[in-house]
Amino acid sequence: xxxxxQSAALNGLDAYLVRVEADISDGMPQLLMVGYLSSEVRxxxxxxxxxxxxxxxxxxxxxxxxxxxxxxxxxxxxRFDLPVAAAILASLEKIPKESLKDVMLTGELSLSGQVLxxxxxxxxxxxxxxxxxxxCIVPDKNAAEGAVLDNMEIIGVSSLSQLIEILRHPERVVxxxxxxDRLLREQACTCxxxxxxxNGQSVAKRAAEVAAAGMxxxxxxxxxxxxxxMIAKRIPGILPPVSLEEALEMTKIYSVAGLLPEQTSLxxxxxxxxxxxTVTPEAxxxxxxxxxxxxxxxxxxxxxxxxxxxxYKRSALEILRQPLEERRICISxxxxxxxxxxxxxxxAAMNPCACGYYPDRKRCTCTEQEVSHYxxxxxxxxxxxxxICAEVPAISYEExxxxxxxxSSLKIxxxxxxxxxxxxxxxxxxxxxxxAYLNGNQVEYxxxxxxxxxxxxxxxxxKLNLSARAYYKIIKTARTIADLEQEERxxxxxxxxxxxxxxxDKNYWGREL
Numbered sequence: 001x002x003x004x005x006q007s008a009a010l011n012g013l014d015a016y017l018v019r020v021e022a023d024i025s026d027g028m029p030q031l032l033m034v035g036y037l038s039s040e041v042r043x044x045x046x047x048x049x050x051x052x053x054x055x056x057x058x059x060x061x062x063x064x065x066x067x068x069x070x071x072x073x074x075x076x077x078x079r080f081d082l083p084v085a086a087a088i089l090a091s092l093e094k095i096p097k098e099s100l101k102d103v104m105l106t107g108e109l110s111l112s113g114q115v116l117x118x119x120x121x122x123x124x125x126x127x128x129x130x131x132x133x134x135x136c137i138v139p140d141k142n143a144a145e146g147a148v149l150d151n152m153e154i155i156g157v158s159s160l161s162q163l164i165e166i167l168r169h170p171e172r173v174v175x176x177x178x179x180x181d182r183l184l185r186e187q188a189c190t191c192x193x194x195x196x197x198x199n200g201q202s203v204a205k206r207a208a209e210v211a212a213a214g215m216x217x218x219x220x221x222x223x224x225x226x227x228x229x230m231i232a233k234r235i236p237g238i239l240p241p242v243s244l245e246e247a248l249e250m251t252k253i254y255s256v257a258g259l260l261p262e263q264t265s266l267x268x269x270x271x272x273x274x275x276x277x278t279v280t281p282e283a284x285x286x287x288x289x290x291x292x293x294x295x296x297x298x299x300x301x302x303x304x305x306x307x308x309x310x311x312y313k314r315s316a317l318e319i320l321r322q323p324l325e326e327r328r329i330c331i332s333x334x335x336x337x338x339x340x341x342x343x344x345x346x347x348a349a350m351n352p353c354a355c356g357y358y359p360d361r362k363r364c365t366c367t368e369q370e371v372s373h374y375x376x377x378x379x380x381x382x383x384x385x386x387x388i389c390a391e392v393p394a395i396s397y398e399e400x401x402x403x404x405x406x407x408s409s410l411k412i413x414x415x416x417x418x419x420x421x422x423x424x425x426x427x428x429x430x431x432x433x434x435x436a437y438l439n440g441n442q443v444e445y446x447x448x449x450x451x452x453x454x455x456x457x458x459x460x461x462x463k464l465n466l467s468a469r470a471y472y473k474i475i476k477t478a479r480t481i482a483d484l485e486q487e488e489r490x491x492x493x494x495x496x497x498x499x500x501x502x503x504x505d506k507n508y509w510g511r512e513l
Contacts, residue, residue, distance in 0.1 A: 003090035005100045006133060007068075007083035008124040009075050012291060012331075012338030013256055015120065015127035017104070019069045020080065022087035027063030033084075035068030038076040047078075047109050048085045055113040055160040057094060064088060076290060079118040082107035082137070085160060086167070099167040104128035107139045113160040117141040119258040122251055125149055135175075137163065144265040145255060147176040148248065178265045180244060187268040191237035196408040198234070200399035201227050207390035207501060209412050212238045213419040214480030215434035216473075217324060217346040217385060219309070221508065222392030223363075224356040228349035231392065232305050235347060236272045237409035240420035242301065243433065249341060250301045257293045270302035273344075277311040285319045286340055291331040296323050297340040309350035310377035317382055320346065324385045325469075327437060343437070346386070350378070352508055359508075360394075375509055383509070387436065387473045388501040419483035435480045443472050447479045453495055460499050474498045 004021045031045040045066070049059055066084055068075050083105040089095045106124055108116040117139045125136050125146040135153040138146055143156030153175040157163045166173055195205060204220060208231050211218040218235075220228040242250070250267040254260040260267070275284065275295045286294030296304060296319075306312060323329040323342035331338045353371045357363035366374070383389075423435055426446060432438065438446060449457065461471060477498035478490045487494070 001091040001093065003087050003097050003100070005083045005087045005090070006102075006104045006128070007080055007106050008104055008127050009073070009077070009079070010120045010123060010256060010290075011073075011336070013123060013252060013293070013297075013340055015123040016073070017127060017131055018075060018080070018083075020083040020087045021067040021069065022084070022091045023065045023067075024060070024088075024091045025063050025065075029061040029063065031059070031064045031066070033066045033068070035066075035071045036074050037068060038074060040078055041068070041075050041080055044078065044081045044084050044109075047081055047111065048088065050111045051081075051109040051113040051160055052085060052088070054111060055164075057089070057092070059088070060092070064091075077118065078108040078116075079106045079120075079124075081109035082115060082139075082157075082163070085109060086163065089164065089167075095164055095167040099170050102133050102135060104133050104136045105138075106136070107142075107157070109160065115139045115157050115159055115163070117262065119260075120252075120256045121146045122148070122248070122255050125152055125154065126252075128152070137166065141262045143176040144178055144263055145251065145260065147178040148180050148251070148265050180247075180266065183266055183268060184241070184244060184247070187241050191234070191409070193230075193234045193237060194409045195231075195234050195238070195412055196406045198227055198230055198406060199402065199404050200395050201231065201392055204228075204231055204390045204392045205407075205412075207388050208232075208235050209238065209416065210477065210480055210484065210497075210501070211235070211345065211347070211388050212240075212412075213416045213484055214387075214423070214476065215343075215345045215436045216387035216477055216480065217436070218348070219383075219386045219389045220347070220349045220392050221352055221389065223360070223394050224351060226392045226394050228392045229307055232303075232307070232347045232349055233272075234409060235303060235345075236270060238413040238416050239270050239302070240413075240417045242268060242270060243424075245431075246301050246433065249343075253293050253297055253300060253341065257298060259298070271299050272303045272305060273299040274305040274307065277306070277308050279312070279316060281313065281316045281319050284316050285323075285329055286331055286338075289333070291333065291338045291340075293340050294329075296320070296329055296342045296344060299344040300341040301343055302345070304344045304346050306346070306348045309348040310374055314377060314379075317377075318379065321382055321385060345436070348386070380509075384467055384469050387477050389503075390501065415484055418486065419480065422483045422486070435476045435483070438472075438476055440472055443475055447475050447490060449475070449490055449495075453490060453492055456492055456495055460495075464499075464502070466502070470502060474502060477501060 002023045007018045008015045009018050033045050090097045121142040129152045137155045140156030140158045146154040247266045284295050327343045329342045352358040353366045478494040481494040482490050
């Protein structure tokens with residue numbers, strides 16, 4: 001007796017359908033699984049056999065052949081247990097074959113017959129929907145995640161016996177429901193750290209606000225204890241709320257990586273990833289025989305914070321160059337090419353030298369050569385991809401101890417949200433959410449300059465020896481500054497402030513950025 005059921009497998013961040021076929025015939029009793037399978041998929045045969053027995057269904061002493069097609073693509077993971085069990089049950093006529101038509105199944109089985117959660121449900125359900133399938137049966141702990149998709153019925157099951165009951169009586173099924181509109185309306189900032197706790201550092205706080213409003217890359221440079229890390233950790237509290245498109249992409253990334261909390265339907269908080277400076281290039285970019293998302297992709301939609309910037313391996317830092325420019329990262333393996341999102345905001349913090357006090361020669365003990373070597377750990381091409389550079393000078397005793405009425409994160413966030421609203425309206429016909437995501441042609445169209453502004457930028461371009469990349473970054477930063485002031489046009493003062501963020505002290509790198 002032959003039967004088949006649809007399942008799906010992951011390929012990086014995307015998924016593809018896998019047809020699970022089962023045939024029961026006379027011959028030597030055995031359960032044979034074929035189809036270019038990894039060891040964990042081959043082990044599904046033993047798990048399924050035992051789970052069926054503990055559910056009260058004994059396999060007959062016949063030859064059972066299970067094929068996972070297409071056979072030319074290697075299958076990995078434990079997500080095929082449930083569809084293999086369903087295909088065998090249909091071949092045994094324990095469930096009607098018609099109930100498996102246009103249904104995608106995925107899930108891991110325990111030996112007791114319980115259905116266990118698997119990663120990547122959102123990607124799997126999305127692939128099924130794009131192929132015309134409108135019903136997915138998944139582990140109940142993954143059901144809320146898949147239910148955020150439109151035009152798709154997600155049914156959660158907790159055991160094999162429940163699966164059998166559902167497939168025998170599909171008319172009684174109540175699909176999982178998730179109100180995504182309500183979730184988006186109710187999302188709130190969960191960051192406890194507040195900008196009101198930081199005295200002084202007005203320039204750095206303003207730079208952080210501009211960076212948050214347009215998702216611009218930010219570099220904070222200053223001596224130890226000046227507040228660089230404090231400022232960086234408060235930026236999540238002023239980022240604008242996520243859209244449904246962004247939430248779905250972040251949820252998909254974390255689900256594929258196996259980092260999505262159980263019973264979570266949508267990731268509504270922008271991620272803040274802060275890997276230690278000993279992180280490997282593979283952990284930063286993503287890797288493995290079958291690549292998984294790395295820190296760059298896990299911070300997509302939020303912040304990738306690199307503290308002690310020059311202490312990271314040069315090979316790890318240089319990996320950032322392509323993702324920061326293209327907002328995606330491509331990883332090639334013999335099995336294929338995998339593309340992961342990299343729409344993150346890089347926030348980096350560093351001391352100006354090894355001892356941390358350059359250019360204050362009263363405290364700095366480094367030689368010029370040592371300072372040059374330390375700053376040289378950050379390459380010019382990487383620096384060129386940072387939109388905003390702000391100095392964070394040492395704070396005085398008076399600034400530290402005086403009670404000040406500093407602006408709260410809530411007040412700053414309101415301005416950022418207003419600026420983000422202008423960007424959403426401006427780019428409503430594009431798949432762009434922030435000014436930092438514009439390419440060169442889009443900058444020319446959406447960020448036009450008046451004659452006075454063009455003259456100002458022309459003079460700056462020659463005097464500061466700017467690159468073409470820096471030219472466009474200045475305009476995009478100026479566009480964000482104008483949005484914060486609710487200005488439709490980019491004015492001279494906006495360009496001047498943006499240029500200021502490209503001018504860290506000459507004593508650092510010896511020339512302007």
